[in-house]
Amino acid sequence: MPRTDTAARTIPAPTDRVFAALTDAEALAEWLPPEGMRGRFERFDMRPGGGYRMVLEYLDARETGKTGEGSDAVEARIVEIVPGERVVQEVEFESDDPAFSGVMTMTWAVEQAAEGSTVRIRAEGVPSGISAAEHAVGFASSLANLAAYLAR
Structure with missing residues (x-):
C-alpha cells in the first residue's frame, strides 16, 4: 500500500530566500x-514540464546505493511551481530493485512564520524499499542543511 511521509522545519529566513x-x-x-x-545534477530544467537528473553519491564508498555501488540516481519531472509557495515534482529512483520502483510525488511548500519560514515536505507514493525511519532521517538532514545554507 502506498505511503505518505512528511516533515517540516521552521527556518529563520524570509520565504523568498527559502x-x-x-x-x-x-x-x-x-x-x-x-x-x-x-x-x-546531470541536467536541470526547473520549470513545469521540465525536470532534472540528480546523482547522489555516498561519501563512504562501502555503502550500496539504490542505483549502484555507492550511488542513488533520481529522475524528476516538475509538475507545478507556484512562485514563493511550492514546488511539486514526480521523482523516481533508478534501480533494478522493485522495492525502489515507482513514482513518488514530492511537494516542497514554504509559508511565512513568525520566526522566518516554515518548510514542509510531503512525499506521496513512497516506494516500499524506503523505510519511514530512513525517510525521516533523510528529510531532517536535508532540512538542517537548508537551514545552514540559508544562515550563511
Whole structure:
C-alpha cells in the first residue's frame, strides 16, 4: 500500500530566500543531499514540464546505493511551481530493485512564520524499499542543511 511521509522545519529566513534555494541548481546540489552524501545534477530544467537528473553519491564508498555501488540516481519531472509557495515534482529512483520502483510525488511548500519560514515536505507514493525511519532521517538532514545554507 502506498505511503505518505512528511516533515517540516521552521527556518529563520524570509520565504523568498527559502523558495530561491528550492529552485536553484547550485543551491539544491549543496543542501539537498542528506548527511553522508553529495549530489550533482546531470541536467536541470526547473520549470513545469521540465525536470532534472540528480546523482547522489555516498561519501563512504562501502555503502550500496539504490542505483549502484555507492550511488542513488533520481529522475524528476516538475509538475507545478507556484512562485514563493511550492514546488511539486514526480521523482523516481533508478534501480533494478522493485522495492525502489515507482513514482513518488514530492511537494516542497514554504509559508511565512513568525520566526522566518516554515518548510514542509510531503512525499506521496513512497516506494516500499524506503523505510519511514530512513525517510525521516533523510528529510531532517536535508532540512538542517537548508537551514545552514540559508544562515550563511
